[in-house]
Amino acid sequence: MVNKRLLLFRSLSYFGAAFITFSCTAIFLFIIIQGLPVLNLRLLFGETPPLDAILGIRPVWEGIWPALAGTLCLVLLTTLLAALPGVCCGIYLARIAKGGLKAHLSLAIDLLAGIPSIVMGLFGFVLILALRHAGWQNATTCILLAAFCLALLVMPALVVATRSAVESLPATLSLTCASLGFSEGQSLRRVLIPASARGILGGMILAMGRAAEDTAVIMLTGVVVNSGLPAGLAAKFEALPFFIYYTAAQYGDESELQRGFGAALVLLLLSALLTGTAHLCQRAVTRRFRGYQ
Numbered sequence: 001m002v003n004k005r006l007l008l009f010r011s012l013s014y015f016g017a018a019f020i021t022f023s024c025t026a027i028f029l030f031i032i033i034q035g036l037p038v039l040n041l042r043l044l045f046g047e048t049p050p051l052d053a054i055l056g057i058r059p060v061w062e063g064i065w066p067a068l069a070g071t072l073c074l075v076l077l078t079t080l081l082a083a084l085p086g087v088c089c090g091i092y093l094a095r096i097a098k099g100g101l102k103a104h105l106s107l108a109i110d111l112l113a114g115i116p117s118i119v120m121g122l123f124g125f126v127l128i129l130a131l132r133h134a135g136w137q138n139a140t141t142c143i144l145l146a147a148f149c150l151a152l153l154v155m156p157a158l159v160v161a162t163r164s165a166v167e168s169l170p171a172t173l174s175l176t177c178a179s180l181g182f183s184e185g186q187s188l189r190r191v192l193i194p195a196s197a198r199g200i201l202g203g204m205i206l207a208m209g210r211a212a213e214d215t216a217v218i219m220l221t222g223v224v225v226n227s228g229l230p231a232g233l234a235a236k237f238e239a240l241p242f243f244i245y246y247t248a249a250q251y252g253d254e255s256e257l258q259r260g261f262g263a264a265l266v267l268l269l270l271s272a273l274l275t276g277t278a279h280l281c282q283r284a285v286t287r288r289f290r291g292y293q
Contacts, residue, residue: 031264031268032265034258034261034264034265035258035261035262035263035264035265035266037258038259038262039265039266042062042063043063043263043266044063044064044065044068045060045063046060046061046062046063047062048060048061053065056228056229059228060228064240064259064262064263066226066228066229067238067239067240067242067263068240068266068270069229069230069238070223070229070230070237070238070239070240071212071241071267071270072270073143073230073237074143074146074147074212074218074239075211075212075274077143077147077233078147078207078208078211079204079208079211081147081148081151082150082152082154082155082207083158083204083207085155086154086155086158086159086162086203086207087162087200089105089109089155089159089162090159090160090162090163090165090166090200090203091162091163091166091188092105093105093106093109094162094166095166095188095192109156109159109160110156112152112156113156113157113160115153116216117153117214117216117217118217118220120149120150120153120216120217121149121216121217121219121221123149123152124141124146124149124217124220124221125141125220125221128140128145140222140234141220141221141222141236142222142233142234142235142236143230143233143235143237144233144234145221145222146221146223146237149217149221150211150214150217150218153210153214153217154206154207154210155207157206157207157210158200158203158204158206158207159203161200161202161203161204161206162199162200162203164199165197165199165200165202165203166192166193166196166199168199169192173192173195176191177191177192201278201281202278204278205274205278208274208278209271209275212241212267212270212271212274214241215242215245218239218241219242219245222236223237223239224236225238225242225243226238240263240266240267240270241267243260243263244260244263244264247259247260247263248260
């Protein structure tokens with residue numbers, strides 16, 4: 001009876017893995033087949049010379065370069081806002097917080113992780129209304145507000161990844177640090193954080209991927225269809241996820257739909273680039289601190 005149950009569970013596991021693999025492969029192939037024919041410099045820059053478009057000398061009207069640049073700026077700004085508090089909170093939960101405080105903070109992180117992205121977007125929109133009501137009449141939706149809301153959205157993944165990475169370290173590391181007379185701060189700075197850097201970078205990968213693909217948050221916090229390159233932290237911006245959403249809902253002919261598929265392929269390649277770069281950083285960190293493992 002036990003062997004039959006084990007066989008059933010194993011079969012279901014194989015089926016689930018095969019189904020997910022097939023579904024992801026089918027989606028990727030569909031996007032590649034539809035978007036590859038239009039993946040060229042014209043898709044990115046339209047009729048504008050590439051160098052002039054990259055430097056912002058001339059505007060791009062029929063290309064997705066402003067949306068790509070806006071997405072890159074949004075991901076970078078979100079990572080900068082979420083990295084330090086997320087890593088510090090994860091370390092605090094893993095090494096310092098005890099008892100009821102640790103349980104309450106863990107519950108708060110779990111609740112924050114369960115908030116739908118559209119609710120976070122509404123929070124950002126209401127925050128702007130509250131600032132205006134408080135007297136800051138110039139407060140408006142912008143890329144900084146979008147990055148702040150996205151940072152709140154992705155921070156739980158970074159906190160959990162950091163906490164798991166630190167807690168999974170061998171107890172002998174802490175004992176060795178204590179025997180050498182290290183303080184808690186010295187142990188974290190010189191041994192524990194470098195040894196758990198691979199897991200922390202994994203959390204950052206998840207955060208960057210979520211920031212690059214989310215649409216609901218930025219729809220209410222500053223993204224527009226046509227604004228050009230980001231002009232500052234308080235400016236409107238374009239983003240690839242919103243461009244894809246808008247094109248899918250409002251395209252007028254086949255060429256516009258193909259541009260949408262091309263933008264989807266560019267977003268997919270951007271995610272792959274971010275993931276690959278982070279993976280290389282993970283390997284470099286692992287090689288450097290192999291002695292801690």
